[in-house]
Amino acid sequence: MATRQDVARLAGTSPSVVSYVLNNGPRSVAPATRERVLAAVRALDYRPNAVARSLRMSRTMTLGLVVPDAANPFVAELARTLEDHAWAAGYTLLVGNSVDDAGREAGYLRTFLDRRVDGLVLIPAHGDRPWRAELDRSGVPFLVLDRELDGVAASHVLADHTRGAWEATRHLLAHGRRRIGCVAGPAGIHPTVDRVAGWRTALAEAGIAAGTGSADDAVSGDAAPLLHGSFGRLDGYRSALALLSGDRRVDALFVTCDTQAAGVLRAAAELGIRVPDDLALVAFDGIAAAAYTTPALSTMCQPFEELGRTAVRRLLARVKEPGLAPTRDVLPVTLLARGSCGCPDPAGGGPDARAASGIP
Numbered sequence: 001m002a003t004r005q006d007v008a009r010l011a012g013t014s015p016s017v018v019s020y021v022l023n024n025g026p027r028s029v030a031p032a033t034r035e036r037v038l039a040a041v042r043a044l045d046y047r048p049n050a051v052a053r054s055l056r057m058s059r060t061m062t063l064g065l066v067v068p069d070a071a072n073p074f075v076a077e078l079a080r081t082l083e084d085h086a087w088a089a090g091y092t093l094l095v096g097n098s099v100d101d102a103g104r105e106a107g108y109l110r111t112f113l114d115r116r117v118d119g120l121v122l123i124p125a126h127g128d129r130p131w132r133a134e135l136d137r138s139g140v141p142f143l144v145l146d147r148e149l150d151g152v153a154a155s156h157v158l159a160d161h162t163r164g165a166w167e168a169t170r171h172l173l174a175h176g177r178r179r180i181g182c183v184a185g186p187a188g189i190h191p192t193v194d195r196v197a198g199w200r201t202a203l204a205e206a207g208i209a210a211g212t213g214s215a216d217d218a219v220s221g222d223a224a225p226l227l228h229g230s231f232g233r234l235d236g237y238r239s240a241l242a243l244l245s246g247d248r249r250v251d252a253l254f255v256t257c258d259t260q261a262a263g264v265l266r267a268a269a270e271l272g273i274r275v276p277d278d279l280a281l282v283a284f285d286g287i288a289a290a291a292y293t294t295p296a297l298s299t300m301c302q303p304f305e306e307l308g309r310t311a312v313r314r315l316l317a318r319v320k321e322p323g324l325a326p327t328r329d330v331l332p333v334t335l336l337a338r339g340s341c342g343c344p345d346p347a348g349g350g351p352d353a354r355a356a357s358g359i360p
Contacts, residue, residue, distance in 0.1 A: 002044035010040040022048060062092045063315065064112030064120045066105055068147075070097040072231060073259060073287040074302075075123065078146065081308030082121060089316060091118070102127035106134075113138050119315045121145055126189050141318035145311050148190040155318065155326045157311045161191040161284075164300040164333035165198025168282040169254050171298075171335060173206050175342045177252035177280050180208070181225040183239045183264055184256045187213060195256045195284060196226065225250065229260070236263030244271055244279070252280040252341075258290045261297055265340070281340040286333075295339030303331050 008015045013033055020027050021037040063086050067075045086093040096108030105125040120142035143155045172180050182199045185192035200210045203224055211223040227243050229235030255261040261283035273279050286301025310329050318324050339345030
């Protein structure tokens with residue numbers, strides 16, 4: 001393997017000058033000398049020793065990301081934008097999948113700390129935080145993304161889940177729907193609690209009672225029904241079967257994520273319920289696949305690019321200045337109205353098509 005000394009010898013210069021060229025400083029190098037060094041690097045296929053470089057710089061130029069479910073399309077799309085923005089800033093992103101298990105989440109965080117990552121992004125799993133004290137002691141900057149951690153003094157980058165759910169429910173009300181149920185994610189965690197709160201507020205403003213999420217009021221009584229499950233298609237399917245089989249008065253559903261909504265559409269089809277004629281539907285997240293259901297899914301679109309850009313920018317600011325105070329960014333979401341709520345379905349169902357319905 002070629003060394004820096006080999007490159008210097010072939011270029012007819014010193015190892016220090018080779019270092020200045022490869023690191024773009026701290027001293028300037030004459031253009032002709034720079035070109036000789038780069039030519040020698042190419043000729044020898046020289047690769048700098050990353051470990052030695054990280055020791056000199058006290059940086060590894062790596063970031064760690066722990067996600068709760070790598071198979072979830074929303075998580076995958078969000079991770080992709082983080083990777084893009086980290087790469088553009090000169091960082092490599094390492095990814096760990098906790099499968100929503102607190103112990104596995106802690107294991108990945110320890111692994112990343114052992115690998116001396118410069119910063120961490122966490123989309124938290126449900127449950128306890130056994131890693132918190134260890135992470136605080138490490139001094140490694142970290143940022144919480146998407147799922148808020150109550151009582152944790154860390155930078156957060158979030159979408160406006162409550163406002164988005166309120167807007168989604170208001171849109172269904174504007175379509176003339178009154179018994180608007182909610183198929184939600186796991187109870188007691190963010191962002192489920194935020195999205196359910198937005199649904200409740202919109203119904204309350206319209207004078208409609210919202211259910212508590214119990215098995216009894218999900219299929220009986222006058223309150224709009226609420227059912228909790230996981231964020232997956234199967235739970236959306238099961239929840240919709242239970243809710244719609246027991247209460248045919250439901251004429252609309254707010255579904256707290258797009259993957260659940262795919263299961264809801266399947267359940268409605270099996271029960272002979274027409275979407276949107278019998279049942280209007282608005283979901284949340286804005287994943288690319290939502291454009292290709294039948295009918296295409298109306299959804300509150302999260303700003304994937306801006307979430308990724310903001311998270312990387314905030315984290316790298318703390319990498320450079322560890323003493324910075326934690327920040328909190330809450331980014332707006334946007335309604336993309338398609339066929340599932342009763343708006344005109346864009347021809348072709350493309351992900352960038354927007355229906356001009358005139359309904360707020």
